[in-house]
Amino acid sequence: MDIESARLIAKGLCTITMGGSAIxxxxxxxxxxxxxxxxxxxxxxxxxxxxxxxxxxxSTAIYAFVCFFIV
Amino acid sequence: xxxxxxSQVAPVKPETLFKVxxxxxxxSMTSGLLVLLLIAIGSFIISSKIKFIPGKFQSAxxxxxxxxxxxxxxxxxSRNFAFKxxxxxxxxxxxxxxxxxxxxxxxxxxxxxxxxxxxRTHTSDFNITxxxxxxxxxxxxxxxxRDAGLFGHIGKYLKFKEVYLGFKQGFGKGAxxxxxxxxxxxxxxxxxxxVISLSLRLFGNMYAGGVLTAILFSMFALLLPLPWxxxxxxxxxxxxxxxxxxxxxxYSLAVDTEKTN
Numbered sequence: 001m002d003i004e005s006a007r008l009i010a011k012g013l014c015t016i017t018m019g020g021s022a023i024x025x026x027x028x029x030x031x032x033x034x035x036x037x038x039x040x041x042x043x044x045x046x047x048x049x050x051x052x053x054x055x056x057x058x059s060t061a062i063y064a065f066v067c068f069f070i071v
Numbered sequence: 072x073x074x075x076x077x078s079q080v081a082p083v084k085p086e087t088l089f090k091v092x093x094x095x096x097x098x099s100m101t102s103g104l105l106v107l108l109l110i111a112i113g114s115f116i117i118s119s120k121i122k123f124i125p126g127k128f129q130s131a132x133x134x135x136x137x138x139x140x141x142x143x144x145x146x147x148x149s150r151n152f153a154f155k156x157x158x159x160x161x162x163x164x165x166x167x168x169x170x171x172x173x174x175x176x177x178x179x180x181x182x183x184x185x186x187x188x189x190x191r192t193h194t195s196d197f198n199i200t201x202x203x204x205x206x207x208x209x210x211x212x213x214x215x216x217r218d219a220g221l222f223g224h225i226g227k228y229l230k231f232k233e234v235y236l237g238f239k240q241g242f243g244k245g246a247x248x249x250x251x252x253x254x255x256x257x258x259x260x261x262x263x264x265x266v267i268s269l270s271l272r273l274f275g276n277m278y279a280g281g282v283l284t285a286i287l288f289s290m291f292a293l294l295l296p297l298p299w300x301x302x303x304x305x306x307x308x309x310x311x312x313x314x315x316x317x318x319x320x321x322y323s324l325a326v327d328t329e330k331t332n
Contacts, residue, residue: 052316055276055309059268062275069083 010071017064024057076292078285079188083278085196086187098188099196106170106193139164139315146316147323156322159210164315167203170194171277171307175300195277197270204269207318208262215325230255269317276310 032050036043085097117132125133139161144153174180174192182189194200216224226232230252237248280303287296 051309052313055306055313056272059272059275062279063271065279066271066275 007071011068014064014068014071017061021058021061021064024060025054028053028057074291074293076288078288080282080285081188081191081195081278083197085191085198088184088187088189097196098184098191099193099199102170102173102190102193103199105190106166106173109169110165136161142312142316143319146319149323149329152323152326156319159322160315160319163203163207163318164311167194167273167314168308168311171311172304174277174281175304175307192277192281194273195281197274200270200274201266203273203314204266207269208266208321211318211322211325212262214322218326228255228259265321269314273310273314276306280306 028050032046032053035046085099087095088098088101089096117129120126120129122129136157140153140157143157143160144150147153147156170193173190174195179190180188180192212224215227219227230248234245234248234252238245284296284299284303287299
């Protein structure tokens with residue numbers, strides 16, 4: 001196997017990370033919606049915290065994106 | 072094709088515009104200087120025209136400052152401590168937020184100089200985000216030394232004292248203290264990991280935004296990039312908030328927040 005094809009396979013493997021990030025974000029948003037459903041008065045506070053949490057969960061996908069460009 | 076606009080994907084490394092001696096002036100520095108200029112002019116205008124009854128601009132700035140203060144107070148849990156670190160965290164918010172949002176202005180990103188884009192989004196340069204994150208973590212370390220003393224600060228990572236006190240009380244407590252000692256060693260690694268994760272998060276989000284915009288423009292211009300622009304507007308604001316609030320959270324973890332007055 002030459003180095004270029006190995007690099008392409010590595011780039012493909014990097015994209016698998018999307019799955020993990022999607023699971024994390026879905027779980028986070030689902031839990032936040034559950035909390036809003038139980039206590040609708042807290043919606044503003046929960047929503048802003050959820051957005052920050054989603055950004056943190058998304059950063060794992062961003063690390064993979066950086067790896068994608070490094071390989 | 073009508074719908075496909077040729078746009079160039081920016082390389083990871085910022086491009087050199089011109090050289091002054093050995094110093095390379097890159098295209099992310101120009102936008103940084105623009106941000107600095109905007110902040111300087113903005114603060115000059117605000118500070119020269121402070122009135123008791125605020126005008127439109129002053130009340131906008133005041134409510135923004137209040138929002139920053141409430142966020143920092145919520146994170147650190149202490150009002151006095153929030154007053155103390157608001158200048159640092161607020162400056163981070165303004166600086167990173169402006170440099171993130173400046174990259175989204177359409178006309179500004181089209182200026183070229185010798186075939187190189189003149190304004191690259193300031194935070195999509197890894198050197199700058201890494202420098203920012205490293206400076207923040209070093210500042211927090213210094214604040215921790217000032218708060219707990221040099222030996223107290225080292226004692227947060229190398230917990231010899233706790234092991235000694237634990238074995239004095241009995242074998243079970245001593246064994247638990249050894250586990251704590253190993254966790255304390257891991258904290259040294261986590262300090263380094265903080266620098267990397269803080270800088271990579273901001274850089275990656277901003278760079279990914281630019282790359283994806285370029286790809287979408289070459290796929291189906293006019294329609295497809297539009298929702299992505301809204302999404303990157305959200306990402307720019309959220310990443311600013313994440314960076315600032317993480318710095319505030321690390322700061323309040325490192326320093327005894329109840330003691331400050």
